[in-house]
Amino acid sequence: MRTVERYISRQLRFPVIAAILALTAVAMLSQSLNQLDVIVERGQSAWVLLKISFLALPQLTSLVFPIAIFVGTLVALNRLHNEHEIVACYASGMSLWRIASPVLRLGVYITMLSLAMNLFIQPAASRLMRQELYNVKTDLASSLIREGDFSTTQSGLTIYVQRIDQNGLLRQIFIRTPGGDGMDRTYSAKEGRILRKDGTSSLVMRKGSMQQVSDKGVLNHLTFEEYAFDITNYFSSDDFLHYKESDRWMHELFYPNMAMDWERGNWKKLFAEGHSRLASPLYNIAFVLLATLGVLGGRFSRSGYTKRIMIVSSIAAGVRILGFGVEAACNNSAGMNFMQYVIPLTLIFLCAKTIYKNDRIKGAKSSTQLIELSPLSSGGQSR
Numbered sequence: 001m002r003t004v005e006r007y008i009s010r011q012l013r014f015p016v017i018a019a020i021l022a023l024t025a026v027a028m029l030s031q032s033l034n035q036l037d038v039i040v041e042r043g044q045s046a047w048v049l050l051k052i053s054f055l056a057l058p059q060l061t062s063l064v065f066p067i068a069i070f071v072g073t074l075v076a077l078n079r080l081h082n083e084h085e086i087v088a089c090y091a092s093g094m095s096l097w098r099i100a101s102p103v104l105r106l107g108v109y110i111t112m113l114s115l116a117m118n119l120f121i122q123p124a125a126s127r128l129m130r131q132e133l134y135n136v137k138t139d140l141a142s143s144l145i146r147e148g149d150f151s152t153t154q155s156g157l158t159i160y161v162q163r164i165d166q167n168g169l170l171r172q173i174f175i176r177t178p179g180g181d182g183m184d185r186t187y188s189a190k191e192g193r194i195l196r197k198d199g200t201s202s203l204v205m206r207k208g209s210m211q212q213v214s215d216k217g218v219l220n221h222l223t224f225e226e227y228a229f230d231i232t233n234y235f236s237s238d239d240f241l242h243y244k245e246s247d248r249w250m251h252e253l254f255y256p257n258m259a260m261d262w263e264r265g266n267w268k269k270l271f272a273e274g275h276s277r278l279a280s281p282l283y284n285i286a287f288v289l290l291a292t293l294g295v296l297g298g299r300f301s302r303s304g305y306t307k308r309i310m311i312v313s314s315i316a317a318g319v320r321i322l323g324f325g326v327e328a329a330c331n332n333s334a335g336m337n338f339m340q341y342v343i344p345l346t347l348i349f350l351c352a353k354t355i356y357k358n359d360r361i362k363g364a365k366s367s368t369q370l371i372e373l374s375p376l377s378s379g380g381q382s383r
Helices: 002-034 046-082 085-091 096-138 140-144 250-254 261-265 267-279 282-296 306-330 339-382
Strands: 150-152 158-164 170-177 185-197 200-213 219-230
Touching: 002 046, 002 096, 046 085, 046 096, 046 282, 046 306, 085 096, 096 267, 096 282, 096 339, 170 200, 185 219, 250 267, 261 267, 267 306, 267 339, 282 306, 282 339, 306 339
Parallel strands: none
Antiparallel strands: 150 158, 158 170, 170 185, 185 200, 200 219
């Protein structure tokens, strides 16, 4: 029996892992499209877009894992049924629970992995993503410098770049800095590059010149081979880094600092996020039991279980949508947080109860068939 259980477990791994990878790729593509303005409007590189999309993935595991394990389990069990391997398991004396035990163990493993990601990996990755988005948002130098356009900041600095290469090199630069009493200063350079260090940004220009009219009306002209122009003060921003509820650690969610205005006004959202991280992994066990019920939890059918699979798929979609609705309602009512646990636990209980009931019915039928066959066998021996 252990050999059969290990065989079923091996048959489950590939469909589940394939479903996880496929849904993760879709989620990453969707996240990349949402953050496409990072490149289009902010002038960032493709690496920044890829980094932000990758850091957002741990937050999506609570949605990806239950769907992936549900689809993978349905595919694996349905294939085993079509190849009559499930029938062979029943014929060898295995109970329904014994066949489902490898599936349930896989669900428990993924539940533990999902819980670990919710508690530790997600807040760490979300904080790094928030920091990266903050850097992009406050990188006004890259966002305001447009190829072939004159751009003027609120401080009065005007900058023009004829061309921007893919490696970030600026070609044919013109800069005008404001000065008192018309004492403006202009810079022109053949090429340059923006360098960032310790929170400051400098435009390093090469092969250029600087012009300024002095207070005596004399034009001062200076040529340089390389000149570092500090643009931090001209591109200053009053934004500050703020961590949302998805970026916070568990102790920050359940024990917010009420001295802070934002946390005092959003403590219900913080509580809802904390309970969601603890409750969402339960959907992995619920969905793996529901998928098992869709294939094995009913009468044997030679034509397949398409109708039953469609029913359990509709139930899974409805339950998950209900879970999202309850989570949204908990943002305004802290007393409803217990419902985040009730929904998956109820589905787990109902699926386990139905599987147990069907297992007893099949066991009773097998015993009845054995009792009916015994007199025939003894009678054949007497004759």
